[in-house]
Amino acid sequence: MKNTAILTALAMSAVSVFAGTAPAPAPSGKGTTHPSPSDPCAGPISYNNIEALYLYTDIDGGDSYDGIGARIEYSPMQNLYLTVGGSWNDGDRMEDSNLSVGLGGYLPLTENIHAVVEGGALWINREFEGYGILDNVDGDDWGWYVRPHLRAKFGCLEIHAGAQYVDVSGSDGVIDPNVTAAVVRYGAWEVEEWSGFANLYYQVAPGWDLTAGVTFAEDRTTFGGGVRYRF
Numbered sequence: 001m002k003n004t005a006i007l008t009a010l011a012m013s014a015v016s017v018f019a020g021t022a023p024a025p026a027p028s029g030k031g032t033t034h035p036s037p038s039d040p041c042a043g044p045i046s047y048n049n050i051e052a053l054y055l056y057t058d059i060d061g062g063d064s065y066d067g068i069g070a071r072i073e074y075s076p077m078q079n080l081y082l083t084v085g086g087s088w089n090d091g092d093r094m095e096d097s098n099l100s101v102g103l104g105g106y107l108p109l110t111e112n113i114h115a116v117v118e119g120g121a122l123w124i125n126r127e128f129e130g131y132g133i134l135d136n137v138d139g140d141d142w143g144w145y146v147r148p149h150l151r152a153k154f155g156c157l158e159i160h161a162g163a164q165y166v167d168v169s170g171s172d173g174v175i176d177p178n179v180t181a182a183v184v185r186y187g188a189w190e191v192e193e194w195s196g197f198a199n200l201y202y203q204v205a206p207g208w209d210l211t212a213g214v215t216f217a218e219d220r221t222t223f224g225g226g227v228r229y230r231f
Contacts, residue, residue, distance in 0.1 A: 041156035041203050045114055046230045047075035047106070051211065053226035057089055060219045065091035069224065073104075080105055083118065097125045100145060112153050116162075119146040124168050124191065143168030143191070158201040158209070165194050193217055201228055 055067040067089030075081040081104045089096040102120025109115055125140035149162020168191040199213030209228040214221065 039155070040206065043153075045106075045112075045151050045153045045158060046201075046228075047073050047081040047104075049073050049228050049230045051226065051228040053087075053211070053224040055087060055089060055222055055224045057220055057222040063091045063093060065089040065094070065096065067096070069226075079107065083120070093129050095127045095129075099123045102145070102147075104147075106151070114151045116151055117146070117148045120144065122166060122168060141168055149197070156203040160199040160201075160213075161197070163194055163196050164215075167192050199224075207231065 049072070051069075051071040053069040053071075055065075055069050057065040057067065059065070067087055069085070069087035071083065071085035073081050073083045083102045083104060084100070085102075086099040087097070100120055100122045102118050104116060104118035106114045106116040121142060122145045123140065123142050143166065145164060145166045147162065147164045149160055152159045195215055195217040197213060197215040199211060201209040201211045203209050207230050209230065210226075211228050212223075212225045214223050216222075
C-alpha cells in the first residue's frame with residue numbers, strides 16, 4: 001500500500017509537468033529569500049516641481065538682505081519645460097522684487113547628466129530708502145535672462161550648476177537729473193551681468209527634497225535653502 005501511494009504521487013507530478021504546471025515546492029523549514037526593495041531614490045532628473053526658499057544676500061562693502069523665493073517647473077512634453085519664479089528681498093535701505101517667466105530645453109548627455117538652456121522675461125523692481133540721492137531711483141522694468149547649466153542626479157542627490165546672464169535696462173525707473181550713470185548702475189537699473197550658481201537637492205521623503213544653493217555675482221553673493229516638492 002505504501003509503494004502504491006508513492007507511485008501515485010510520482011505519476012501526478014509527471015502529469016503536472018507535462019500539463020505545464022510545476023508542483024509547489026515542499027516546505028524545507030528554511031527562511032525564504034525575498035527580492036530586495038526598489039531604490040527609493042530611483043527616478044529621473046526632475047522637471048516637474050515646486051520650490052520654496054529662504055534667501056540671504058551679502059553685498060560687497062554694503063548691506064545684507066533677507067528674503068524669500070519660489071520657483072515652479074512643469075514639463076508638458078519630453079525635453080521641454082516651462083518655469084515661473086520670483087523673489088522678494090528686504091534690507092535696511094533697499095527692497096528688491098523680481099519675477100521671471102521662461103522656457104527651458106534639455107538634452108540628456110547620459111542617463112544621469114543633462115545639458116539645459118533656459119531663457120525668458122525678467123521683471124525687477126527696487127526701492128531705496130536712506131541712500132540720499134538714490135531714494136529717487138525707485139522704479140521697475142522688464143528685461144530678459146538666459147540660464148545655461150548642467151543637471152546631474154546620483155541616487156538621492158541632484159545637482160544643478162551653471163551660469164545666468166541678465167539684461168534689464170531700468171528705463172522705467174524714476175531718475176533724478178542729478179543722478180550719475182554710475183549711481184544708476186548701482187541702483188540696478190542698467191543690469192547687464194553674468195552670475196554663477198550651484199544648487200543641491202537631497203531626497204528626504206518620496207517626492208520631497210531639501211535644497212541648498214549659492215549664486216555669486218561680481219558685487220554680491222546669495223545663499224539659499226529650503227524645500228522642493230516633485231510631482
